[in-house]
Amino acid sequence: MNLKKSLESIAAAVNRADLRLLVFILLFLNTFSLVLTENEEEYLAFAKWFMNPDWLPGSMSLRDLPGGRILFDTVIGWVLGFASFGTVAVVGRAMAAMFLAIPLARLFRKTGLANLQGLLILQGLCLLDHQSFYGYEWIFGGFEAKVICYGFVFYSICFYLEDRFWPAVV
Numbered sequence: 001m002n003l004k005k006s007l008e009s010i011a012a013a014v015n016r017a018d019l020r021l022l023v024f025i026l027l028f029l030n031t032f033s034l035v036l037t038e039n040e041e042e043y044l045a046f047a048k049w050f051m052n053p054d055w056l057p058g059s060m061s062l063r064d065l066p067g068g069r070i071l072f073d074t075v076i077g078w079v080l081g082f083a084s085f086g087t088v089a090v091v092g093r094a095m096a097a098m099f100l101a102i103p104l105a106r107l108f109r110k111t112g113l114a115n116l117q118g119l120l121i122l123q124g125l126c127l128l129d130h131q132s133f134y135g136y137e138w139i140f141g142g143f144e145a146k147v148i149c150y151g152f153v154f155y156s157i158c159f160y161l162e163d164r165f166w167p168a169v170v
Helices: 003-016 019-031 038-051 065-081 083-108 117-127 146-161 165-169
Strands: none
Touching: 003 117, 019 083, 019 117, 038 065, 038 083, 065 083, 065 117, 065 146, 083 146, 146 165
C-alpha cells in the first residue's frame, strides 16, 4: 500500500468519525496542563476568596467584585472549597472543551467543511500565540468565565446561521 492510499484512508476515517468528539479531543489536548495559566491563577483565587473571604483575611489584591463573573465565582468558589486549584483547572478545561465542541462541530458542518478541514483550522487557531485582534485574548485556552461565554457566542452563531433568531439573541 502506498503513502497516498494510506493518507486517503486516514482522511476518510477522520471524516467518518463524530466531529464533536474529535473537536473535544483536539481542544482538550491543546489545553491540557497541570500548571495553571496566569489568568486561571487569578480568577480561581478570586472565586475562592468570593465564596470564602476568610481564606486570606485582609487580602487587598483579591477584593475584586465579580460583576459578570458572579455565577462563575459562586460555582467555582464553592468547588474550590473541597478541590485543589489544579484539579478544578483540569476538569474545568475538559468541561470547557466539551461545551465548545458541540457548537464548533455544528459550525464546521454548516460551513460545509469536512471533519479534517475543520480540525486543521481549529488546530491552527490553537497554535496561535493569541486568538484575537485586540488584547491577546484566548478563546481556546485556560478555564475562565470568558471561555464559557465564547461557547455561548458559538451557539448563537449556529442559531443565526439556522435562521433561528430568537435563540440566537437569547
